Amino acid sequence: MLTIYINDLELEVEEGSTILEASKKMGIKIPTICFHDRLTPPGLCRQCVVEVEGARVLMPSCITKVREGMKIKTDSERVVRARRTILEMLSSSTDLSESPDLLEQMKTYKAEDGRFENSSKRDFKVKDDNPFYMRDYSKCILCERCVQVCSADIQFSYALTTSGRGYNKRITTFYDRSLPETSCVFCGNCVAVCPTNALIASNEYNLKTEGAEK
Amino acid sequence: MENAEKKQLNRFLDNLKVKERTNLLPALLKAQDLYGYIPEDIAEKIGKTLNVPIADIYGVIEFYSLLYSKPTAETVIRVCTSPLCSLKGADKIKQALFEKLNVEDGIPSTDGRFMVESVQCLGLCDQAPAVMVNNRAVCNIDDDSIDLLINGGGPGSKNNYYSDNPVITKRFGKIDPLSIDDFIKEGGFKGFFHALTFTKDELIYAVKSSGLKGRGGAGYPTGLKEQGAVAVEGRETYVICNADESEPGTFKDRIMLSSDPYSVLEGILITAYIVGAKRGYIYIRGEYSEVHDIFTKVIENATKAGYLGENIQGSGLSFDLEIRSGAGAYICGEETALFESIEGKRGYPRNKPPFPIESGLFGKPTIINNVETFSYLAQVISDKKRVVLTQGGSPSGTKLFCLSGDLVRPGMYELPFGTKLSEVINDWAGGVPNGEIGSIILGGASGSFVPEKYWDIPLDDQSLRAVGLALGSGVIMVFNKDRDILKILSDITGFFKHESCGKCYPCQQGTQYQNEIITRLGKGICYKDDSEKLEDIGLTMKDASLCGLGQTASSAVLSAMKIWPDLFEISKGEVE
Numbered sequence: 001m002l003t004i005y006i007n008d009l010e011l012e013v014e015e016g017s018t019i020l021e022a023s024k025k026m027g028i029k030i031p032t033i034c035f036h037d038r039l040t041p042p043g044l045c046r047q048c049v050v051e052v053e054g055a056r057v058l059m060p061s062c063i064t065k066v067r068e069g070m071k072i073k074t075d076s077e078r079v080v081r082a083r084r085t086i087l088e089m090l091s092s093s094t095d096l097s098e099s100p101d102l103l104e105q106m107k108t109y110k111a112e113d114g115r116f117e118n119s120s121k122r123d124f125k126v127k128d129d130n131p132f133y134m135r136d137y138s139k140c141i142l143c144e145r146c147v148q149v150c151s152a153d154i155q156f157s158y159a160l161t162t163s164g165r166g167y168n169k170r171i172t173t174f175y176d177r178s179l180p181e182t183s184c185v186f187c188g189n190c191v192a193v194c195p196t197n198a199l200i201a202s203n204e205y206n207l208k209t210e211g212a213e214k
Numbered sequence: 215m216e217n218a219e220k221k222q223l224n225r226f227l228d229n230l231k232v233k234e235r236t237n238l239l240p241a242l243l244k245a246q247d248l249y250g251y252i253p254e255d256i257a258e259k260i261g262k263t264l265n266v267p268i269a270d271i272y273g274v275i276e277f278y279s280l281l282y283s284k285p286t287a288e289t290v291i292r293v294c295t296s297p298l299c300s301l302k303g304a305d306k307i308k309q310a311l312f313e314k315l316n317v318e319d320g321i322p323s324t325d326g327r328f329m330v331e332s333v334q335c336l337g338l339c340d341q342a343p344a345v346m347v348n349n350r351a352v353c354n355i356d357d358d359s360i361d362l363l364i365n366g367g368g369p370g371s372k373n374n375y376y377s378d379n380p381v382i383t384k385r386f387g388k389i390d391p392l393s394i395d396d397f398i399k400e401g402g403f404k405g406f407f408h409a410l411t412f413t414k415d416e417l418i419y420a421v422k423s424s425g426l427k428g429r430g431g432a433g434y435p436t437g438l439k440e441q442g443a444v445a446v447e448g449r450e451t452y453v454i455c456n457a458d459e460s461e462p463g464t465f466k467d468r469i470m471l472s473s474d475p476y477s478v479l480e481g482i483l484i485t486a487y488i489v490g491a492k493r494g495y496i497y498i499r500g501e502y503s504e505v506h507d508i509f510t511k512v513i514e515n516a517t518k519a520g521y522l523g524e525n526i527q528g529s530g531l532s533f534d535l536e537i538r539s540g541a542g543a544y545i546c547g548e549e550t551a552l553f554e555s556i557e558g559k560r561g562y563p564r565n566k567p568p569f570p571i572e573s574g575l576f577g578k579p580t581i582i583n584n585v586e587t588f589s590y591l592a593q594v595i596s597d598k599k600r601v602v603l604t605q606g607g608s609p610s611g612t613k614l615f616c617l618s619g620d621l622v623r624p625g626m627y628e629l630p631f632g633t634k635l636s637e638v639i640n641d642w643a644g645g646v647p648n649g650e651i652g653s654i655i656l657g658g659a660s661g662s663f664v665p666e667k668y669w670d671i672p673l674d675d676q677s678l679r680a681v682g683l684a685l686g687s688g689v690i691m692v693f694n695k696d697r698d699i700l701k702i703l704s705d706i707t708g709f710f711k712h713e714s715c716g717k718c719y720p721c722q723q724g725t726q727y728q729n730e731i732i733t734r735l736g737k738g739i740c741y742k743d744d745s746e747k748l749e750d751i752g753l754t755m756k757d758a759s760l761c762g763l764g765q766t767a768s769s770a771v772l773s774a775m776k777i778w779p780d781l782f783e784i785s786k787g788e789v790e
Contacts, residue, residue: 044760046718047759090719158270158303159269161272162560165277165714165715169716174254174257183269
């Protein structure tokens, strides 16, 4: 067992635990976006960052292992600024209307919806190329979970990939082929792990759209 | 015709010793070279041969700027639009080319003969403005040379270097860079043979006490790195030379590797000897095809002369070195992104820890150094006196400085640490032509503007750190009084927007919004909370980004906001 300090409270934790696990044990909530407890944590959203004494930058709590005597602040000014700004940037680029968890986080961190100008807001036509599910990439936050489950984390279908770079990164298929032309087996795993309804079962999408029309 | 290309590609794939994913980038570059782009069926063929899922291949093609999934043209003209070329009229050149060739940015002409594309830094900042015509650099372009470059002419690139106390540039110009005999005659491999007379521990002690630190920008002590890599005994270890410089203002790898390439090889060999590595790579940025050709020759000659391969010079050390070419991605200069690239993946940086000395390339301990570091290491070991002379802290040795911008003599300078910034600019580089210094950036696009009160500061780690500045890789960009700071910042932030890999949110989104705000400010449109926004974006990137690119992508903006706050405030008078 190791002794660590989270927000000045002393805690005994098992060696090998992450800061996120240790905090959870103590009842301290750290927000996450890309993290999924069944998948390899990619550590890319940086929403779960915390301040570790002695570290130059903030550390992602989902993948940072505890060390003896570690002093951690989960809600310092730097941490809160980073979390709020990440949410504000996301909400300026992406349609978060069907991401209840993110909307909740925005309330918690008093993030201003669409704070940044959106001359290049991510706006894509819904892709409807198979009977099972739709792809509405205007809602995609690029957490890459779908690519993970389609690849080595679960299904080994390798139908999906990340393409492009920087702000123009996107999720697609081999040469942007339609899904039936790829190795997709329509297992539904990607739809299950999508946190924003960017991937959605076609019948659910149709019900939703019909509902909106009424 | 098409068959000839297919035959060539098949031959290339058949000849690959390892038919695995690590050869994905070489195969794609080959296909790109043969077809001018990577057709779908060719991507599938490569996938089958190397056993890579085809979706991943598309992801890789779309990651690297020099790989295309759609046809390009017989002649591709890449116009550098990075800060320094931009200042010297890149936009005018681009417009002239668009008009003359009747094309739009990045779209091939209807007859398939020409394509003109805006690109980021080509590493020719001392000869701005510059373009690449296919693999050929054309520099110092003026109105007259535009027609020349279209027709395959125009002034090529030069190696501009200066020093009066050369240590690692002492052989420059005296030797034929390709001749291993010339190198040996001028004291080459002395460090390597010297190293063989010591134990590994003694060598590590010598490197540590020399004070040598990484010259790529991060400045990690080289001896400590070696110690860490050796500690993992009995495991395969790799040595990698990082020659993927792509930072605006940096061109020292290009000059080093084309003027004294064997000195870099010598440093690599010494490192391999210290850490017990049998295999290594030199990763050269894709835009440096001339350097690539030079080093191919260097490896050939060194192998013939018994400086690579089995039992090198009877030392018992066996070591093979392979060249890997980048494909247009600044991020691959980040060490872990570089590993991913050699492994045949998108150049995404990895979360650290684990650090390369524990788990690097292919998950094995890896020691990776910059070109200048390796060359300097060979000097440190070859000269007993220097090892004693240099103690701790900033070495009393020399450093390569890349000077660019509004200067009489831009170029690469090897100067003692502690030389004053003003002396480097005015005495060495000849100062600003017909004018005065307006602003200085130290450390490249990821560096900071230097407040005027520090223009006389000695360039060494201690002095700079005391005032919150950093030398980085040794870039000094100088701008005259007429230069618009917001234009410079717009180009710098544009560079980061283009080069962000997009993996982590702070940088993926922050580089975009930072550039949007700065560019708007440059047009004279200022909103009341712009500086708050820029600060939130900048500090979030600095604090929360996954790698060094994102963590420094706002340095220039944040430093400018401190020096010229009015530029970012509504008081500017152009309110909206």
